[in-house]
Amino acid sequence: MSGQNGQAPAELLSANNITALFDSVDAFLFDCVIWKGDKLIDGVRQTLDVLRSKGKKLIFVTNNSRRSRRQYAHKFHSLGVSVSEDEIFSSSFAAAMYLKVNNFPQENKVYVIGGEGILEELRQAGYTGLGGPEDGEKRVQLKSNCLFEHDKNVGAVVVGLDPHINYYKLQYGTLCIRENPGCLFIATNRDAVGHLTDLQEWPGAGCMVAAMCASTEKEPIVVGKPSTFMMEILSKKFQIASSRMCMVGDRLDTDILFGQNAGCKTLLVLSGVTTQSTLQDPSNNIQPDYYTNQVSDILELLGQ
């Protein structure tokens, strides 16, 4: 039996197939949904420890651009998990890396619609970021003869999730992209919504990115999932082929698609936004290799 697009339906991860998966990969990539709000999901710490003890590389790949890698490492530590900055790939970092690998000139500036995490990653990479939280309270003057000025040295606009989005930032970014020759338009990711709080979902980066697409009439370069840009960077860094990795995540259209696009094995966990009925609905055409209820099932199935 095969699913839509000829994809075989996902297999439930079990004691029978986990060894085959385990032996076929050298690294496990996790979305940062191993926590919920400010708590680690039960059994995650032990699972990560066991994977490490068995020689598997652990890499954390998130579309969330609000934090820098340093800030993520701090969060991991506060939850009692030892993860180094080097093992974290956030879309904020990916945006800075995209500029770096494409030799974006250090003297050009970057306008940011998004959070402090993006600005910090830009600084780490040696770039000057403008905008971000600082422009959150700025207002526009819509008087007849007022001219809205923008910096002509902005050579890239990076757009991520921005809870302080306003018309000032939209006009600033739009003018840079429309009027500064060759100005890049980079999106950290295009998630529709995200769990910014425990109790509900909120508009995601896709919301700010779509607004900018509409006013500029241009499409962005997307560096977060499901684009494989982060995979290229991390595969090179750790010298592990993507075919020897397993992407573990809770979203079909970002995590699992990212893993598939990159040629990884894929494991969907049902502890986040995707339910079993969504996975098995005939309208869903993204089938991971495996699915399981939660990350800690790995531990149990490995007999630990």
Added chain:
Amino acid sequence: MSGQNGQAPAELLSANNITALFDSVDAFLFDCVIWKGDKLIDGVRQTLDVLRSKGKKLIFVTNNSRRSRRQYAHKFHSLGVSVSEDEIFSSSFAAAMYLKVNNFPQENKVYVIGGEGILEELRQAGYTGLGGPEDGEKRVQLKSNCLFEHDKNVGAVVVGLDPHINYYKLQYGTLCIRENPGCLFIATNRDAVGHLTDLQEWPGAGCMVAAMCASTEKEPIVVGKPSTFMMEILSKKFQIASSRMCMVGDRLDTDILFGQNAGCKTLLVLSGVTTQSTLQDPSNNIQPDYYTNQVSDILELLGQ
């Protein structure tokens, strides 16, 4: 010779063809670009007077939702042109009319991302609008256990140009559309940019609409140009078939497309956003029937 899509290229309006156009229509529809900033374009008043004196109905059709019809009529009067509210069709009015003709229940509320013009038209039509300018300074609490509450009686969200766009409004509108059963998602229009000030263009309603499309993963009902909804309303009101109307405007993808979609004659004026080179560029596939430099050319060509 025919243009792309088999459309004949636009004819320059001239003394030779103006009589044929003039005799074939009973009404002229104008976009509100007959003014620039706070001034009427030279010769417009006289042109409108002559058209009226020759028995032509004048109708003003604009995608701008920031004003109500009453506010537009006031602006016309302040510029020395006598136009009644009945002759004005703004996308703010169209949004209210859409609810009316679709028997939207008076007891349901309407959440507005946009300006006072939309709220005023909703009131005129007997509806209760929420949001709009009042929510412009509201901020969200992204604390773990805070729940963002929305009114479960909102049955429609109207999105237009909103220079006071913020995350509060995006979340409010998104929750209504995602969680209130059957909630309508109405866009006044989807213009990418507009001349909000004399000196430059600014992000248009298309920007706020795209943001909402991204977070709701839904497409809106568009009531402004190029949708023909306003044409259906005005054609019925004045009992004039659209084939006996000529749409005069400066935008190919809204005004001219609207006229074509509705089966009107179309006349592009080059005094606004469209240049002759854009019109004649091989990549342009929207060809009006006629084009001319400015509205007042009509006067001259009619020998007045």
